[in-house]
Amino acid sequence: MAQCNVELRLGQPITCRSRLTPQHKISGRGVTTPAGRKRLITGPGMDPTVYPFLLAPGPDCIHAMPSSWRLGSGDSVDQLEHNPLSVGGRVELDFPLPTYKVIVSSADLSMPAVVRHDNPLAFHAAAAPVIARNEVEGVALEVSIAGFVRNPPKPGVLHYLATVNENGCEGAACIYGGEVVALGASDPDAARSFAHDLATLKPIITGVLGMASPCGAFLDAWTELHGGSHRIGKHFRQHLLHDILPVAIPAGVPRVAEVGDLAGLLEAQGEIDAEGGWPSHSDREERTLRAIEKMRYWVWDNDGPVSYAAFTPALRPVARIAPVATPREKRGKGYATALTAALVHSLREAKYESIVLATHIDAPIPNAIYARIGFRPTTESFRFVIVPPDTPPGLVRR
Numbered sequence: 001m002a003q004c005n006v007e008l009r010l011g012q013p014i015t016c017r018s019r020l021t022p023q024h025k026i027s028g029r030g031v032t033t034p035a036g037r038k039r040l041i042t043g044p045g046m047d048p049t050v051y052p053f054l055l056a057p058g059p060d061c062i063h064a065m066p067s068s069w070r071l072g073s074g075d076s077v078d079q080l081e082h083n084p085l086s087v088g089g090r091v092e093l094d095f096p097l098p099t100y101k102v103i104v105s106s107a108d109l110s111m112p113a114v115v116r117h118d119n120p121l122a123f124h125a126a127a128a129p130v131i132a133r134n135e136v137e138g139v140a141l142e143v144s145i146a147g148f149v150r151n152p153p154k155p156g157v158l159h160y161l162a163t164v165n166e167n168g169c170e171g172a173a174c175i176y177g178g179e180v181v182a183l184g185a186s187d188p189d190a191a192r193s194f195a196h197d198l199a200t201l202k203p204i205i206t207g208v209l210g211m212a213s214p215c216g217a218f219l220d221a222w223t224e225l226h227g228g229s230h231r232i233g234k235h236f237r238q239h240l241l242h243d244i245l246p247v248a249i250p251a252g253v254p255r256v257a258e259v260g261d262l263a264g265l266l267e268a269q270g271e272i273d274a275e276g277g278w279p280s281h282s283d284r285e286e287r288t289l290r291a292i293e294k295m296r297y298w299v300w301d302n303d304g305p306v307s308y309a310a311f312t313p314a315l316r317p318v319a320r321i322a323p324v325a326t327p328r329e330k331r332g333k334g335y336a337t338a339l340t341a342a343l344v345h346s347l348r349e350a351k352y353e354s355i356v357l358a359t360h361i362d363a364p365i366p367n368a369i370y371a372r373i374g375f376r377p378t379t380e381s382f383r384f385v386i387v388p389p390d391t392p393p394g395l396v397r398r
Contacts, residue, residue, distance in 0.1 A: 112164045112169045112189055114164055114196075114197040117163065121149070123161040123163065123172070127172035131172070131184075133185050135356070137211065137238070139320055139354050139356045141174060142316070147176050148161070158179060160201075171190020171214065172184060172186055173194040177283075179205055179207065180206060180209050188213050188214055191214035192217045192218065194218060195217075195221035195225065199222070199225045208384050209381070211380075212380070215382055226389070230386050232382055232384055233277075233382075234276075234360060236382065236383070238356065238381055240355075241344055241348075241356070244341065244374045247338055247373060248338070250338055253300070254299070256298055257292050257305075261297070262289060264304075264327075265288060265297065265299075266284065268307075271325070296311055297309070298342065300339040302335070306330040307324075307325070307326040309336070309340050310322065310323060311347060317351055318352060318353055318354040319347055319352050319354075319356075320356050322357060324340055337369045344374075
């Protein structure tokens with residue numbers, strides 16, 4: 001086995017020119033920075049999908065590494081250049097000051113390539129295999145895509161559209177108007193690639209949303225790269241509308257919401273968000289008003305609004321129902337049940353093919369309400385909260 005012994009000095013380029021390829025396996029053994037912190041090597045001119053490298057403790061650190069890098073200021077590491085060779089092989093690198101030992105081989109264990117998309121319609125086409133594999137998760141992703149088309153993100157607001165489609169590995173990742181990555185039913189290997197790709201953008205990511213396996217793979221990679229931890233924030237049950245069933249009709253009538261309903265609607269939404277631990281949004285009023293103007297909010301009116309429900313359509317005739325909110329003092333009278341039933345009747349009459357919604361898995365009343373209307377549970381999904389390292393317990397987001 002070839003060896004390369006290098007004294008690790010601040011600012012000194014370290015180039016390994018023996019049998020390295022652009023993609024290879026790295027097994028780290030007690031690998032750490034001088035301060036014991038994990039650092040990602042990245043920088044200008046690098047393809048972040050192919051050339052990230054992590055200094056991390058533990059026996060099974062598997063990533064890709066560029067062939068040329070240097071130690072930056074303090075205990076951080078910055079990528080400045082890369083000249084990978086085309087010859088495959090195996091190299092052991094032993095850095096004595098401080099001691100690092102990294103085994104590099106050209107085994108084909110590289111992460112699948114990530115393709116970023118600027119055009120949401122191109123993303124929609126590339127994400128088609130992931131959308132098709134799970135109807136409910138697919139509709140949720142399509143609704144987000146429609147948001148990109150109808151209301152493009154404002155300058156400076158984090159957004160991300162990316163896909164993986166390589167050797168049978170498929171995935172789609174989306175960030176729209178927030179700090180949460182939606183992965184849907186992506187493959188775990190694709191989710192790992194998204195974590196590495198996003199790390200090169202240095203975003204603030206507070207959570208990940210989707211099915212358990214891709215979320216777990218993303219979080220494992222993300223915490224390896226950045227440290228910290230994660231926990232379950234929400235556990236959802238996804239529902240798909242089948243046949244619409246008859247429900248009891250309380251006093252009042254359903255109608256499309258008007259601008260004059262905005263204040264009461266925001267108050268009811270605020271109550272639901274507070275009860276569910278959802279964060280407040282600075283643009284909530286703007287987004288709600290826009291939805292009212294597009295006739296996507298309905299109310300049950302009994303001498304004034306007593307319950308509210310909304311839907312968000314995708315670019316084709318499928319839709320997600322959310323939110324559904326009833327003020328505390330009006331609950332228990334069947335208003336939300338009747339209103340949601342009226343709304344899905346209207347959508348079916350408008351030829352919507354798939355109508356979905358999500359509930360908290362431990363919320364017996366909403367789960368029972370939607371079953372009475374004709375929704376049937378399908379899969380479960382999660383929203384995980386990412387906890388950065390050194391975060392005081394009282395500042396952990398839900």
